[in-house]
Amino acid sequence: MRNSNNQCDQALERIEAYIDGELPPEDRNAFELHVGSCARCREELSYAEALAHELRALPPHRCPDHVIEEAASRAEAYAGGAGSTASGRLRARIGSYLRPWPKPVLASALIVIVAAVLIVQKHERLPIVGVPEQPAEFSPSGKELQTARTDVALAFAYVRKYSARPIENAVREHIGDRVMRTVGESILRPIVPFSFRK
Amino acid sequence: MKQPFRKLAEKYGDRIYTFAYYSLRSREEAEDVTQEVLVRLWQHVEEIDPGKLAAWVMSVTRNAVIDAARRRQTKSAVIAEGVSVDAVEAVAISSNPGADHALHAAELRNALERALAAIDEPHRSIIVMREIQGMSYADIAHTLDMPLASVKVYLHRSRKKLREMLRGKV
Numbered sequence: 546m547r548n549s550n551n552q553c554d555q556a557l558e559r560i561e562a563y564i565d566g567e568l569p570p571e572d573r574n575a576f577e578l579h580v581g582s583c584a585r586c587r588e589e590l591s592y593a594e595a596l597a598h599e600l601r602a603l604p605p606h607r608c609p610d611h612v613i614e615e616a617a618s619r620a621e622a623y624a625g626g627a628g629s630t631a632s633g634r635l636r637a638r639i640g641s642y643l644r645p646w647p648k649p650v651l652a653s654a655l656i657v658i659v660a661a662v663l664i665v666q667k668h669e670r671l672p673i674v675g676v677p678e679q680p681a682e683f684s685p686s687g688k689e690l691q692t693a694r695t696d697v698a699l700a701f702a703y704v705r706k707y708s709a710r711p712i713e714n715a716v717r718e719h720i721g722d723r724v725m726r727t728v729g730e731s732i733l734r735p736i737v738p739f740s741f742r743k
Numbered sequence: 744m745k746q747p748f749r750k751l752a753e754k755y756g757d758r759i760y761t762f763a764y765y766s767l768r769s770r771e772e773a774e775d776v777t778q779e780v781l782v783r784l785w786q787h788v789e790e791i792d793p794g795k796l797a798a799w800v801m802s803v804t805r806n807a808v809i810d811a812a813r814r815r816q817t818k819s820a821v822i823a824e825g826v827s828v829d830a831v832e833a834v835a836i837s838s839n840p841g842a843d844h845a846l847h848a849a850e851l852r853n854a855l856e857r858a859l860a861a862i863d864e865p866h867r868s869i870i871v872m873r874e875i876q877g878m879s880y881a882d883i884a885h886t887l888d889m890p891l892a893s894v895k896v897y898l899h900r901s902r903k904k905l906r907e908m909l910r911g912k913v
Contacts, residue, residue: 560903561898561899561902561903562899564902565895565898565899567895592906592910593902593906596902596905596906596909597874597902599851599852599855600855600870600874600875600902600905601874601875603765603852603855603856603874603875605757605758605761605875605876606757606760606761606764606773607757607760608752608756608757608759608760608777609760609774612756612760612774612777612778612781613749613752613753613756613781615778616748616752616777616778616781616782616785617748617749617752619778619782620748620781620782620785620786621748623782623785623786
């Protein structure tokens with residue numbers, strides 16, 4: 546009984562390798578011999594084969610044309626609109642957020658905002674123009690720092706593996722200038738060896 | 744500019760979209776991921792060794808998918824509704840020559856897709872790359888930066904996991 550269980554366990558462990566034709570001839574013969582005499586393992590093999598077959602029959606999907614069109618527009622904005630500069634990237638990013646909103650919605654929102662500003666100005670006589678802006682203090686949260694560290698590690702891995710670009714450029718792209726300005730060195734130091742820094 | 748981009752997009756678009764679709768099981772999110780990866784591909788294509796381009800694309804796609812799944816935070820909840828009993832029956836039926844395959848094909852596909860989207864990493868990536876996209880073990884190993892033997896072990900475990908997931912709902 547114990548012997549039969551051991552044989553079943555062994556056969557069940559080898560089902561996938563058997564389906565993929567990766568068992569050496571001796572093991573393959575032993576597997577087929579056991580499955581030929583064990584209804585439970587035969588049933589399991591049949592189920593595994595049917596599932597593997599159905600899995601392979603799942604169709605690849607075609608990328609919709611509009612996705613390629615939209616990506617082409619974004620890529621064009623990147624290439625033509627000083628895409629390698631921060632302002633170009635910012636424009637592209639802002640554009641990508643605005644695109645999903647229909648124009649009437651944007652127009653209505655703008656009208657509401659302008660109307661609200663005018664009403665406030667009229668009733669409270671607040672000096673809207675000319676108020677000096679206070680520089681915003683930026684201190685990244687622990688989560689932002691953790692994300693930045695992960696991104697730096699990923700960027701470093703990519704740059705080392707796929708290209709000879711300076712690490713700093715890749716890092717900036719991944720974690721953004723704000724975090725980089727504030728905590729750049731403290732993030733880079735433990736992850737990126739000195740020789741890889743710009 | 745559009746022509747070279749289109750050529751690249753046509754070469755890799757389907758591959759990216761298929762992987763993203765089966766991983767996220769959402770057309771909308773798969774479209775977002777595809778668009779993001781295509782733009783990044785265009786931005787970096789000149790810096791990447793042409794021999795490593797396909798692996799780079801799949802690697803970036805996989806990371807984009809993981810980010811998308813993290814954003815919606817439902818990665819582990821996808822299977823919560825459970826795989827339908829019909830699907831398991833359909834697997835059994837599909838090995839029965841007398842059964843009506845067409846009747847159950849959609850249900851089976853649906854269940855498989857749900858199970859795939861719910862399986863953990865790197866099992867899901869490996870099973871999608873190998874079984875649906877037909878990538879070689881060597882290409883998968885290169886993409887995921889892991890030994891070839893590990894890819895095979897993960898693949899076998901993935902199919903075993905799928906068997907258990909589908910069977911457990913009977």
